[in-house]
Amino acid sequence: MNVEKISGAKALILSLLHENIHTIFGYPGGAIMPIYDALYDFEKEINHILVRHEQGAIHAAQGYARVSGKCGVVFATSGPGATNLITGLADAMIDSTPIVCITGQVSSHLLGTDAFQETDVIGISMPVTKWNIQITKASDIPMAIAKAFFIATSGRPGPVLIDITKDAQFELFNYQYNKCHFIRSYNPLPKIDLNKIELASQLINEAKKPLLLIGQGIILSGAENELKTFIEKANIPTASTLLGLGALSANHALYVGYLGMHGDYAPNIKTNECDVLIAIGMRFDDRVTGDVSRYAKQAKIIHIDIDQAEINKIIKTDVAIHADAKMALQELTKLVDINKHESWLQEFKDAKKIEVDTLFENEKQNYTHELKMEEVIKCLSSITNGEAIIVTDVGQHQMMTSRYYKFLNTKSNVSSGGLGTMGFGLPAAIGAKLGNPNKQVIAIIGDGGFQMTLQELGTILQSKIAVKILILNNRFLGMVRQWQELFFEKRYSFTEMISPDYIKLANAYNIEALQITEKENLEEGILKMLQCTSSFLLEVKVAKESNVFPMIPTGASVAEIRLK
Amino acid sequence: MEKTFTISVFTENSVGMLNRITIIFTRRHLNIESITASESEIANVFRYTIVLKTTDEQVNKVIGQIEKLIEVLKAFVHEDDDIVHQEIALYKVKMNHASSNELEKVIRENYARILAIDPHYIVIEKTGHTTETQSLFDKLKSFGILEFARSGRVAVTKPMKELSQYLKEIN
Ligand SMILES: Cc1ncc(C[n+]2csc(CCOP(=O)(O)OP(=O)(O)O)c2C)c(N)n1
Numbered sequence: 224m225n226v227e228k229i230s231g232a233k234a235l236i237l238s239l240l241h242e243n244i245h246t247i248f249g250y251p252g253g254a255i256m257p258i259y260d261a262l263y264d265f266e267k268e269i270n271h272i273l274v275r276h277e278q279g280a281i282h283a284a285q286g287y288a289r290v291s292g293k294c295g296v297v298f299a300t301s302g303p304g305a306t307n308l309i310t311g312l313a314d315a316m317i318d319s320t321p322i323v324c325i326t327g328q329v330s331s332h333l334l335g336t337d338a339f340q341e342t343d344v345i346g347i348s349m350p351v352t353k354w355n356i357q358i359t360k361a362s363d364i365p366m367a368i369a370k371a372f373f374i375a376t377s378g379r380p381g382p383v384l385i386d387i388t389k390d391a392q393f394e395l396f397n398y399q400y401n402k403c404h405f406i407r408s409y410n411p412l413p414k415i416d417l418n419k420i421e422l423a424s425q426l427i428n429e430a431k432k433p434l435l436l437i438g439q440g441i442i443l444s445g446a447e448n449e450l451k452t453f454i455e456k457a458n459i460p461t462a463s464t465l466l467g468l469g470a471l472s473a474n475h476a477l478y479v480g481y482l483g484m485h486g487d488y489a490p491n492i493k494t495n496e497c498d499v500l501i502a503i504g505m506r507f508d509d510r511v512t513g514d515v516s517r518y519a520k521q522a523k524i525i526h527i528d529i530d531q532a533e534i535n536k537i538i539k540t541d542v543a544i545h546a547d548a549k550m551a552l553q554e555l556t557k558l559v560d561i562n563k564h565e566s567w568l569q570e571f572k573d574a575k576k577i578e579v580d581t582l583f584e585n586e587k588q589n590y591t592h593e594l595k596m597e598e599v600i601k602c603l604s605s606i607t608n609g610e611a612i613i614v615t616d617v618g619q620h621q622m623m624t625s626r627y628y629k630f631l632n633t634k635s636n637v638s639s640g641g642l643g644t645m646g647f648g649l650p651a652a653i654g655a656k657l658g659n660p661n662k663q664v665i666a667i668i669g670d671g672g673f674q675m676t677l678q679e680l681g682t683i684l685q686s687k688i689a690v691k692i693l694i695l696n697n698r699f700l701g702m703v704r705q706w707q708e709l710f711f712e713k714r715y716s717f718t719e720m721i722s723p724d725y726i727k728l729a730n731a732y733n734i735e736a737l738q739i740t741e742k743e744n745l746e747e748g749i750l751k752m753l754q755c756t757s758s759f760l761l762e763v764k765v766a767k768e769s770n771v772f773p774m775i776p777t778g779a780s781v782a783e784i785r786l787k
Numbered sequence: 788m789e790k791t792f793t794i795s796v797f798t799e800n801s802v803g804m805l806n807r808i809t810i811i812f813t814r815r816h817l818n819i820e821s822i823t824a825s826e827s828e829i830a831n832v833f834r835y836t837i838v839l840k841t842t843d844e845q846v847n848k849v850i851g852q853i854e855k856l857i858e859v860l861k862a863f864v865h866e867d868d869d870i871v872h873q874e875i876a877l878y879k880v881k882m883n884h885a886s887s888n889e890l891e892k893v894i895r896e897n898y899a900r901i902l903a904i905d906p907h908y909i910v911i912e913k914t915g916h917t918t919e920t921q922s923l924f925d926k927l928k929s930f931g932i933l934e935f936a937r938s939g940r941v942a943v944t945k946p947m948k949e950l951s952q953y954l955k956e957i958n
Contacts, residue, residue, distance in 0.1 A: 345803060350810050354857045357802070374857055407954065408799055408860045532851035 228395040231361030231387065232261040235325065238368035240268055241400045244296050246287060246657055247271045248280035252300025254340060255327025257392035259298070272657065272686050275678040277304050279650035281311025281382075282676070285320045286654030289637045290612055290662075292445075294321040294376050295654065301327045302340030305386070306347065310644055312382045313351040317641030318466060319443060321380035323371045330390040331359040344386050353381030361394035369403035378411030379530040380443060413529065415546045415554060423525045423542045424558035426499050430523075432567045433459045434490070434497035436482060436511075439466035439640075440504010440528060446549035447471070447633045450503075453552045457559040460571050462490030464505050466640045469630035473609065479571045483511040484775045485622040488784055489574035491775065494519050495782040496570075501525045504548045507537040508641065517780035527551045581786040582772065593766035594742055596620055596695050599749075600627040603665070603693070606749055611663040612637065614655050616648030616672030619701035622771045624667050634659075646675030652690045653682055663691065663753060670696040670722045680732040683758050691752050692734075692760040694725060697767050705770045729760040736760040791820075792846045793865045793872060793942050796835040797827060797950050799858040808835060808859075811852045817841055821874075821939030829951060832860065838940045861953050865944055872942035876920035877902070878911040881931035890930055897923045908933055 229237075235258055239247070247269060251259040262271060274280040277299045284295025295315075299305055305326040315322045329338045345357050354374045358367050364387065371383040427433055441450050447470055454461050454471075460479040461471055471478050480487030482494075494500065500522040505511070512518045515537060526533075526540040527548060534543040544551050586595075600623050603611075609631035615621040615638045630636050637655050639647040652666035673694050683690060700718040707715050729736035735755055739748040739762070752761040775784045798804045805824065812819055820838040827834035839846075846864050853862045880890065882905070894901065894911060897919075903910040913923050920937055 346806065349803070349807060350814065406857065409857050530855070532848070532855050534851075536848060536851070 226397050229398050230257065230261065230392065231364050231394050231396070232257040232392040234361060234364050234396070234398045235368065235387070235392070236261050236265055236269070237398060238365050238400055239296065240265075241402070242294070242368065242372045244294070245269055247296045247298055248274055248283040248287070248654065249298030250274055250277050250280055250300070250304060251298070252304045252327065252340070254301035254329055254389050255298060255304070255325070255392075257389065258325065258327065258387070270657070271298075272653070272682060274650065275681045276676065277307035278310055278646065279653075279676055279679045279682065281308050281315070281322065281324065282644075282647050282650035283654030283657075283682075284322050285311060285315050285318075286614060286637050286651030287658035288320050288322060288654075289651075289658075290634050290655045291658035292634065293658070294323055294372060297322065297324040299324065299326050300340070301329055301344070302342045305344040306342055308384075309347065309351060310642075312348055312384065314639055314642040314644045314647065315382040316351045316353065318639065319380050319439060320382065321375040322382040323368075323375050324382065324384040326384060326386045327392070328357065328386045328388045331388040332390070334388070344384065348384045351382070352384050355384040355386070357386040357388070358391050359388045361391050361396045364391065365398065365400045366403075369401060370406065373403040373406065374409065378409070412547060413531070413545045415550055416544065417554065419542055419544045420551065420554045420558060423501070423544060424555055426523050426525060426542065427457055427459075427501065427555075428560045428562070430499035431564070432497045433457070433499045433501065433564065434493055435459045435461040436464065436500065436502045436505055437461060437467045437470055438464040438503070438505025439470075440548045441467060441470040442633050444504065444529070444548040446504075446552050449549050449552035449556065451475070453556045453559070456556055456561055458562045458564050458568075459501070460493070460564070460568055462487070464508070464511055464640075465625055465638060466636075467505065468625060468636040469633050472631045473629040474631060477568075480575070481625055483508075484513070485626065485771045485773065487575070487626070488578035488773050488786060489571045491773070491781040491784045492574060493571060495521065495780065497522050499523045499525065501527070503527045503552070504529070506533045512537065512781065513775045513783070514778055514780045517782070578773065578786060585772065585787050591766060592742070594740070594745065594763060595769055596623040596697075596765050597627050598742070599693070599695060599745065599763050599765065600624050600667070602745055603749055604628045606746070606753065607663060607665075611635070611665050612655050612659060614638070614648055614652040614664065614666045616666070616668040617643045617645045617702075618669040618672060619697070619705065619771050620667055620669045620695040622702075626771075645672040648672055649676050649692065650679045650682075652692070653679060653688050656688050656690045665691045665693055667693045667695065669701060670694060670698065671700045671720055674722070677728070680729065680734060683734060684732045687757065689757050691755070691758065693752070694760065694762045695765050696722060696725070696762055697765050697769070698722065699767060702771075704768065708768070708770065710776070725760060725762045734758045734760050736762070738762045738764065740764045789840050789842055791838065791840050791867060793867070793870055793940060794837040794839070794846070794850065794853070794862060795865070795942065795944070796837065796853055796862045797860040798833050798835065798856075799860065800831045800833055801858050804833065804858060805835070807856050808837070808853060811849060812839070815845065815849065817845065817849065823939035823941055825941075827950065829954070832950070836940055836942050861950060863944065865942070870942040870944050872916070872940050873914050874917060874920060874938050874940050875912065875914045876923070876935070876937040878913070878924065878927055878932055879908050879934035880911060880927050881933060882907055882909050886930050893923070893926050897926070899923060
């Protein structure tokens with residue numbers, strides 16, 4: 224039989240379709256032109272979003288992946304196109320987000336010659352990808368794509384980069400696609416050690432003061448229901464990391480709050496009072512632990528993680544369970560006793576009351592007529608009923624959102640956690656809207672971070688993406704200013720920031736916009752933003768010098784969390 | 788406490804593996820003392836032998852990161868007692884009539900071998916542990932060493948599950 228030969232570029236597109244990919248974020252250029260040419264014939268099957276900067280493409284792909292659970296796909300050209308992806312790769316790597324990046328590369332005979340727009344993308348991206356590969360032959364494309372999707376989405380997910388030389392994109396070959404399900408040197412789904420489950424259940428059953436910490440691992444493994452069943456059976460108070468928010472509804476009776484540096488008082492101080500600490504799908508980031516030498520020393524530690532390298536990396540465990548969260552929770556639930564921990568749960572309520580009362584006192588003492596970030600977030604949370612998808616940038620507004628937005632649903636909180644990438648918010652929100660078009664998607668961004676990637680307003684304009692943008696403008700790089708105030712004697716070195724006229728700016732992109740400066744207009748403004756069926760920018764002028772509390776200063780222990 | 792560790796890493800035969808492995812050390816500011824690579828007893832499986840001085844805690848974290856690499860089949864860490872290891876050293880030494888008897892004695896006593904003889908120099912080979920090749924170096928110094936090269940450590944383990952066993956278990 225005579226099979227028609229196709230180009231490597233077309234094979235790439237067909238391979239992506241084979242992987243059920245219908246959304247791509249990208250930006251063309253010389254070395255990826257054959258692929259873009261092939262894409263031209265697939266307008267119906269593939270929705271390619273033309274961004275305004277490759278960093279925008281990868282953050283959008285991250286937002287898309289985080290809300291949909293699917294893999295984000297990015298196209299970029301060689302040289303500067305590829306290097307513009309690096310921040311997003313690093314972000315996706317540390318926040319375990321499945322991304323496949325396709326970069327064009329100069330023709331294979333030019334490799335290593337300093338050809339125009341030749342960069343060693345494989346070398347540069349090696350430390351920030353889960354896997355990467357350079358392809359110089361068309362016939363290797365299907366295998367590389369199949370492996371890329373398998374690696375990116377299995378085990379602890381992460382970003383993968385495939386660099387394809389231009390000649391490989393042009394080359395004709397007999398195309399055939401086989402999905403990848405197995406790589407002998409890679410074990411994404413470890414076998415559960417049931418002895419460890421048994422040991423863990425014994426500790427849990429004997430515990431008087433158990434505390435459960437959950438991270439994004441719950442969401443990535445789809446273990447939300449198993450988590451609920453488990454904690455309800457064993458009656459365990461449960462706190463969440465930044466990326467775990469939403470895995471357990473904030474309304475759940477056993478949810479005791481947000482962990483870490485700007486987290487809630489109760490779960491932080493109780494970390495150093497519990498007798499058994501169970502951590503699932505989280506990696507004891509220093510923003511969560513504070514001083515590790517004074518972290519939960521009194522407790523027996525159970526750590527469940529799919530990534531073996533996370534176990535004993537930061538905190539020494541008593542029982543380490545190397546497993547998928549969902550499977551581990553199913554096994555654990557079978558062995559734990561039905562239990563009640565009423566007085567222990569009451570302690571969390573009492574601690575919460577201390578926090579609420581103290582913050583209220585602070586607020587009263589520092590009262591001004593200016594709007595406060597927390598008021599805006601609380602208002603947004605109640606109007607949206609905790610049902611929106613919230614994408615944040617990085618800074619005070621991010622911490623305020625994590626503190627005061629009541630996330631009720633899984634995959635509704637998209638934030639740059641491990642890398643803390645300013646500029647993440649706007650493009651990630653674009654991707655999130657495409658990943659879950661039926662939901663209200665709101666990007667909450669500071670004036671600093673917005674100005675890092677505001678060029679993506681052009682993407683919103685061109686692709687008609689109905690994201691809502693809420694800028695909390697404090698005319699400062701707020702989070703840095705807070706540290707300057709608290710730890711650098713108010714020496715505000717280069718943190719004051721001038722903004723353009725955001726309303727005019729939005730209007731220039733044909734985006735409806737409104738500025739709010741007064742408390743009495745807040746609710747109305749938020750309603751207007753939410754009711755708008757297309758994109759909308761709401762700028763809220765908030766207090767210039769307001770701080771996020773509680774706070775665990777660097778080097779302090781979780782028990783030393785400051786309320787003012 | 789810092790100790791000498793020998794890490795054996797078994798990998799698929801793919802481009803860039805050495806780089807993938809070494810950046811894990813760089814990131815932790817660890818200095819590799821020596822590194823060698825060769826095909827292992829299994830076709831297409833490569834073996835890297837890496838020697839470094841560090842603490843138990845660090846080495847275990849490094850092993851974790853190495854095993855996370857997609858193309859790594861398995862990584863093992865050993866202390867000197869668990870392995871049989873060897874290095875090879877080559878010495879190019881000045882030759883003249885006056886010194887030849889003396890030189891012959893040193894070579895004999897140190898169980899070294901002569902690889903090449905030229906009117907002006909002689910090339911000597913010695914395999915052994917670093918202390919042994921170093922001791923010969925010290926003894927040859929007075930004759931005038933023109934060139935010296937020592938390989939990285941190669942090692943095989945004493946009791947250990949064979950790699951092929953691990954491969955069977957995963958497959
Ligand atoms: C790309 C990048 N550069 C610098 C920082 C350091 N940084 C963290 S928070 C912050 C201030 C953010 O200011 P803004 O966006 O206005 O938000 P606010 O804190 O005022 O809410 C800075 C500069 C960062 N996280 N990311």
